[in-house]
Amino acid sequence: IDLSATIGTETFQHPLINAAGVWDETATEMNAVLASAAGGLTTKSATLAPRAGNPKPRYFDTKLGSINSMGLPNQGLDYYLDFIANTTTDKPIDLSVTGTKMADQIAALQQIQASDFTGMCELNLSCPNVVGKPQIGYDLDATKEILDQVFDFYTKPLGVKLPPYFDLQQYDAMAQILNQYPLTYINAINSVGNGLVIDPDSERVVIKPKGGFGGIGGKYIKPVALANVRAFRQRLRPEIKIIGTGGVTTGTDVFELILCGADIVELGTVVMQEGLAAFARINQELTDLMAAKGYHKLTDFRGHLQEYQ
Template identity: 50%
Template sequence: MISIETTIFNKKFSNCLMNASGVKCMTIEELSNLKNSESGTWITKSCTLSPREGNPSPRYVDLKLGSINSMGLPNLGFEFYLDYVLTEHEMGNDNLFFSIAGLTLENNIKMLTQIENSDFQGLVELNLSCPNIPGKPQTGYDFERTEEVLKKVFSFYTKPLGVKLPPYFDMVHFEMIAEIINKYPIQFVTCINSIGNALYIEDESVVIKPKSGFGGLGGAYVKPTALANVRMFYKLLRKNISIIGCGGVETGRDVFEHILCGASMVQVGTQLMKDDVKIFSKLSSDLKEIMKSKNYTSLSDFKGKLKEL
């Protein structure tokens, strides 16, 4: 028997696969499709305090080796997703993830306060990979701001919480952000979000409308960066902080490599956009075949055991 079960915090999941927040998880219909799929769990759309329409279209384009997007955080607003996860709680499901991405620290505090005082018993993902103040970098790239956010959050928040991070490229930056995260009772880290400010051209023109064509890059283009981030955080963070890998997952081999680098769960974004929820069945089947060929019976047999030359 080959098992791809996994655990984050004190919650057990039937398999290690889930959607990336932002992909096919905005409406009730999309969330229901995820719930009824063969993913191990699912996460809501990263939400803001108030509903947002997002950027003008075209704002997402599939590319040969991935995708580019500048969505602008379209979502139905915090109250919509809070009602959704509380309804799931009433049905006995406390294994889903609730993603929030306030445009200001004050908005994040307001949302987390409501979650803290609610009956929600799932896992919250605080998205630190979105701009917070015009003219300022993403929170995850502003180390002083990240520390300020986490200090204020954990001054009152007691439920299981993780953070979604942008991709890092410099070894010193890995060490700096890991040092901050290790100070707080964070349960998981999701890495990576898309690689920001890429530019893709076809027929002498950019392919997306917002930001003069600059957008976040996803898919196979970003897998080496995603694996590097998973590996570095697995090595630098406390062992009771789980890693959720995200980036470049198209096949079971990609899932296998994320886990080999240290991921406990693996999110799917671009390929979910391309193939819809049937991708989870294919990925789990492919992963089990790889494990069988290598005589692995569970994820713990190879999780984090990447060999070094």
């Protein structure tokens, strides 16, 4: 069974990589992802300067998923560019990048454009946890403005990480904008922003930043991820690939996201809860499911979801 997939110029031998922000802030963590059964690595979203992030506790696991308000802790863009320049892996590395204001996001991409880095880059337009900053992906004008500025100078493979959308008209409007740019891919979805997990015993919220509000990941959000991948696959130019992210804990979940049109799939909360062994387990479950169904490669079923009849 062939599990390979391509996005732009990159070939992934297996379709599972880590979601940005999961096991990827330090060189030690990133090397562990590369040494695991993951098909590639995404870096923690990098900002121009290093950031400590929000006060702890800022991540909490539940039976059905997680809540986080990390606040973009990262080692700074130079650190991730150096790591990539010095690693000898043959697995693709996706450099995630962002900023707390538009000028910083542009400056970060200008630095990447001027560097020797030739891989793919993911512009995160959807961090829900920076105090006082809205998610750009929910603002159509701001999204258009940043992509106009970016594609004035940026020529390397670029994707955008999007927040979840919940209305069919949002998909129409967003896809109409995204289709105007030479994007290599979109990644749907980031965490479902500003949810609330509370503890009934102590009658308190479970994380400290933002009064307890934070991004929800894990099993709670799989139907939202499936919907976003499906809705964008139905609306985007076929040249724009899709990374499907959200709520995967089994090989069947991966199969479902690919059926909706995902090219590769990212693991977030499941890796926080189970560790890097999740990659090998879920790869095997996907392989077994494909074998049982008589599928030999991902293109045998990618995007083939049928309507009810």
